[in-house]
Amino acid sequence: MAHATHANAALTPRARLKLARLIVDQGWGIPRAAERFDVSWKTAKKWADRYEAEGPAGMFDRSSRPHHLPNRTPAPVVRKIVHLRWKQRLGPVEIADRLGMQSSTVYAVLRRCRLNRLTHIDRATGEPIRRYEHERPGDLIHVDVKKLGRVPDGGGWRYLGRQQGKRNRHVTAAKTGGPRSKWGQPLMGTCYLHTVIDDHSRVAYVEAHDDETKETAAAVLRNAVAWFAERGVTVQRVLSDNGGAYRSYLWRDTCAELGITPKRTRPYRPQTNGKIERFHRTLVEGWAFKKFYNSESARLAALRGWVHEYNHHRPHSAIGKQAPITRLDNLLGHHS
Structure with a gap:
């Protein structure tokens, strides 16, 4: 040692x-x-x-830490601090006010218990986060659908303001004869991004569609499995939420045909599929709303290039700041 x-x-x-x-x-x-x-x-x-x-x-040098700490926070008080942090997500100042003690002492306890940052616990439940990563590419893929409002011709309200954005929606709806709401407002429709993430490598596969039906979801799964197979990855399991498409017989039969075990997250627990939820945030910030697009077709034209950038060049903080594609080394026989 x-x-x-x-x-x-x-x-x-x-x-x-x-x-x-x-x-x-x-x-x-x-x-x-x-x-x-x-x-x-x-x-x-x-x-x-x-x-x-x-x-x-x-x-060798010995630790300078004293053998006895007479002023250390008593265990019952530590338990109260931890309880307030876990269950109510209170900060050191609020906890100190409730317990009648110094906030610096509370912060020291939180640091010692690794609760000083809320990223260490689940914000929804207050329980410690249980992180996992499957050992090999293809052991598990995550699937989900991200819905985005379509961009009207001339651009949307995010960059042009609500007044001009509304005007562009009316003009686009008039040209396309699109549907309208019960108040007569033009509906631009929704772009359904079917996304697939490999759990081990974080490599992403994305398709844009006009719906999220079971037929579309099954077709995307087939395409994604083939896409990963071309890169030396054999998909073993697929994790989805409890949406209708993923509870359908067609989804079950498609998985069986492809030799994949389907799994679903716990109801009302999107954290279970957290990797793809985080990817959706990156997708929105890095592509969908990153710059001005003057039409929906212009935004979709940029999607393929952004996904390539994400997979091949963008450093991913969860895998040592490497590009996700660097973990797809099955072609070298590392995982076979």
Whole structure:
């Protein structure tokens, strides 16, 4: 086991051992040995005594932490702090006010319990986050649908303002004869992005469609499995939410035909499919709303390039800041 030497130590553990052996094993006097190593008489005696009592293992620095902490926060109070943090997600100042103590003390307890950051716990339940990652590409893929309002010709309200965006919606609806709401407002419709994420590598596959029916979902799964197969990845399991398309017999039969085990998340628990939820946020910020698009077709034309950038070039923080495609090494036979 490696031991760190104090930054201000006069001697390294190896030099301490030489000093101690001169005194204990070879009979040198303490003043002579201290002068030889340019240290004080007290320092030379300390290492000689420690060598005599503990041997070479005693030449390493000891922790300066006291053996007894009389002012440490009592365990019952720690439990109250942890309970308020987990169950109510309160900050140090609020917890300190409720318990009648200093906020700095509360923060110290939260740090010691690894609860000082809310990213360490599930915001919805207050329970510790259980992170997982499957060992090999294809062991599990996540599927879901991200819905986005279509961009009217001339651009949408996010960049042009609500007044101009509304005007563009009316013009586009008039040209296409699109549906209208019961108040007569033009409906631009919805773009359904069927997304697939490999759990191990975070490599993404995306298709844009006009619906989220079971037929479309099954077709996307077939295409995604074929796309991954071309890159040396065999899909074993698929995780989806409890949407109608994924509860259908067609989805079950398609999975059986492809040799895939279908799995579904717990109801009302989107955190179970958190990897693809996080990808959707990246997708929206990096592509859908990142810049001005003057039409829906212009935005969709940019989708393929963005997905390629995400897979091949964008560093992913969850996998050591590497591009996801670098983890698809089945072609090299690493996982076969």
